[in-house]
Amino acid sequence: MGRTRFVVKMCLVMLAVVMIPAFGRALDNGLAKTPPMGWNSWNKFGCQGLNEKVVRETADTMVSSGMKDAGYQFVILDDCWQTGRDTSGNIVADAERFPSGIEALADYVHSKGLKFGIYTDVGTMTCAKRPGSIGHEYQDAKQYANWGVDYLKEDWCNTLPGQNSESSYTLMRNALADSGRPIVFSICEWGSTKPWLWAGSIGNLWRATGDIQDCWDCKKDWGGNGVTQIIDQMNGLETYAGPGHWNDPDMLEVGNGGMTKEEYRAHFSMWAMFSAPLLAGNDISNMTPDTKEILLNKEVIAIDQDPLGHQARRVKKTGDLEIWSKQLQDGGRAVVLLNRSPAAAKIAVAWTDIGYPDTLSASVRNLWNANDLGKQSGGYSADVPSHGVVMLTIKP
Numbered sequence: 001m002g003r004t005r006f007v008v009k010m011c012l013v014m015l016a017v018v019m020i021p022a023f024g025r026a027l028d029n030g031l032a033k034t035p036p037m038g039w040n041s042w043n044k045f046g047c048q049g050l051n052e053k054v055v056r057e058t059a060d061t062m063v064s065s066g067m068k069d070a071g072y073q074f075v076i077l078d079d080c081w082q083t084g085r086d087t088s089g090n091i092v093a094d095a096e097r098f099p100s101g102i103e104a105l106a107d108y109v110h111s112k113g114l115k116f117g118i119y120t121d122v123g124t125m126t127c128a129k130r131p132g133s134i135g136h137e138y139q140d141a142k143q144y145a146n147w148g149v150d151y152l153k154e155d156w157c158n159t160l161p162g163q164n165s166e167s168s169y170t171l172m173r174n175a176l177a178d179s180g181r182p183i184v185f186s187i188c189e190w191g192s193t194k195p196w197l198w199a200g201s202i203g204n205l206w207r208a209t210g211d212i213q214d215c216w217d218c219k220k221d222w223g224g225n226g227v228t229q230i231i232d233q234m235n236g237l238e239t240y241a242g243p244g245h246w247n248d249p250d251m252l253e254v255g256n257g258g259m260t261k262e263e264y265r266a267h268f269s270m271w272a273m274f275s276a277p278l279l280a281g282n283d284i285s286n287m288t289p290d291t292k293e294i295l296l297n298k299e300v301i302a303i304d305q306d307p308l309g310h311q312a313r314r315v316k317k318t319g320d321l322e323i324w325s326k327q328l329q330d331g332g333r334a335v336v337l338l339n340r341s342p343a344a345a346k347i348a349v350a351w352t353d354i355g356y357p358d359t360l361s362a363s364v365r366n367l368w369n370a371n372d373l374g375k376q377s378g379g380y381s382a383d384v385p386s387h388g389v390v391m392l393t394i395k396p
Contacts, residue, residue, distance in 0.1 A: 029177065031184045032204035033243045034305045036151065036277045038074025038117070039067075040251050043214070043281025047080035047128045051097040052105055059112045061285045068113060070296050071305060072280065074151050074184075075109045076117030077102075079128045091120075091131060091140055106148035117151030117184075118144060122168040123158035132158060133172065141175035141183075149183055152176065156189035165193040166202070173202045186248065186277075190223065191233065196240035196247060205246040205277055209233040212250035214258030216387055217340075225250075227259070227267045228340055234274050238311035241275055247311060248277050255282030255291035262388035265368060266338065268294050269389045272304035273312035273326050273336050299367040300391065303334040312336070315353045321345055321384075325354040332395035334367075339384040347390070348381035360396055367391045 039058055041050050059075050062068050081102070083094045093102045106116040120140060121132040133140045133154070144152060154172055156165065169187050176183045187195055187203035195206035209230045210223040218226040225233070230249045241247045249271060254264045271278060280295055287295070303326065312326035312334070320341035326334040333354045337347040351358050364373040364380050368391055373380070382390040 027173070027185070027201055027204055027244055029182060029185075029204070029244075031182055031244065032246065034307065034309065035246050035275050036074055036184055036186075036205065036279070037072045037301075037305075038062075038076060038115070038151075038278075039072065039280045039284060040076040040078055040117075040153075042078035043212075043251055043253055044256060044283050050077065050080050052100060055105060056108055057285045059109045059114055062114060063112050065284060065287065065292065066296055067280070067284065070298055071301055072278070074115045074117045074279070076119070076151055076153065076279065078119045078153065079121075079126050079155070080130060081118065082126075082130045085131055085136075089136060089139055091136070091143055103147040110148060115150035116148060117153065118147075118149050119153045119155065121155040121157050122163070122165075122172070122189075123156070123160065125158040127155055127157035129158075134160070134168075137171050137175040138178060141172065141179040144183065145176075145179035145181035149181070151184040151186065153186040153188055156192065165189050165195070166198045169199065169202050188248075196237050200240065200245045204244060205248045207250060208237055208247040209249050212253055214253040214256045216259055216263045227253075227263065227270070231270055231338075234311075235314050238313045241309065241311040243307070243309040246275060246277060246309075249274055251277075251279040251281040252295075253281055254294050255280075255284075255287055260387065261290050261294075262385050264291070264294055266387060266389045268297070269300060269336050269368075269391045270312075270324070270338070272300050273324050273334060275304060275306070275309055275311045275326075278304055297368070299365075299370065299393075303328070303367070303391075303393075306334075316349075321347050323347065323349050323353055327355075328393070330395065332393055335392045335394055337382055337384050337390040337392070339386060339388055342386055344383060344385050346381055347384050348379055349392075349394075350379040351377075351394075353379075354394065356394075356396070363395045365393045365395075367393065 109116040123132045185203045187206035191208045199206040210225045213224040215226040217228045308329040310327045312324045315325045316323040322338040324336045358378045361375045361377045
């Protein structure tokens with residue numbers, strides 16, 4: 001009888017192990033221990049503007065502007081670099097736009113001390129009707145590895161009826177593992193099948209939201225989102241992210257002209273609080289001083305890159321006034337006071353809102369003004385501009 005109970009107990013233990021949800025296991029490829037940082041071509045250049053000259057100039061500027069020193073490392077081609085397949089089924093680059101070829105372009109990016117990324121799709125065609133990877137996963141992964149690709153973004157357009165997202169992305173994960181080269185894997189199915197529930201052991205990052213638009217508040221019928229819509233979609237997903245596996249709220253729009261400086265600061269601040277990939281999406285070869293100031297704020301970047309890898313959570317909401325808190329490796333907190341309203345407002349954070357006793361005396365620093373605010377007890381309040389933030393670190 002004792003043996004029977006032991007066997008039943010062991011079977012239940014084994015079943016429990018098998019049934020551990022995917023979000024409890026991180027993809028074990030040793031990559032993206034902090035959120036990836038770099039540049040992606042799509043938001044600014046789309047399909048028509050992408051070419052070899054743009055990519056080379058971007059790599060040059062990433063170094064000369066100080067972006068590389070600030071942590072940006074990936075230069076990523078999005079859709080429209082490819083035109084078809086050859087007689088052997090190998091993916092072929094657009095020879096007019098990329099006359100030197102993808103391998104030579106990757107070599108150039110690597111010569112700058114940067115890493116190279118590329119784009120594909122799980123379906124029959126990409127979103128721009130270029131060839132997808134379905135049926136060619138292992139062949140494409142090997143080709144990307146041979147070219148020197150370090151990062152792969154895989155989209156979710158033109159899928160087959162009944163095609164399963166988890167199975168499709170697992171297939172590409174296995175193909176990348178078999179390619180012989182370490183390649184960061186970015187899943188891009190727009191949060192449509194709740195990837196945070198299954199993608200943790202498959203991708204290094206997964207889109208948790210619809211596509212971003214260069215606007216503060218502009219929900220589109222087709223699924224495009226302004227910054228505020230994406231902020232709301234990210235709330236509640238913090239338990240699924242961590243080193244090697246990140247919720248991705250889509251690429252940055254900073255510098256593309258659709259928002260004010262305050263709105264871009266808020267956008268960048270919240271992405272850092274989310275431990276989100278920081279992928280610039282502007283023309284970095286022609287940045288304004290304001291854009292450069294935002295993208296190169298090393299104190300804000302440090303919050304994104306904090307090794308603990310926690311994603312911020314919303315701890316208080318009063319109408320359009322919000323408080324977000326993120327635990328840091330040193331025991332401190334990053335805090336954003338976010339004002340979504342059309343007028344400036346005072347926002348107060350109590351230490352009890354962020355997990356500290358109200359008797360605590362803590363050092364407060366404003367990360368955008370780069371000034372220490374001294375020791376504060378019980379809490380802190382600040383005037384926050386409309387559609388803006390005050391971003392703080394609070395440390396005992």
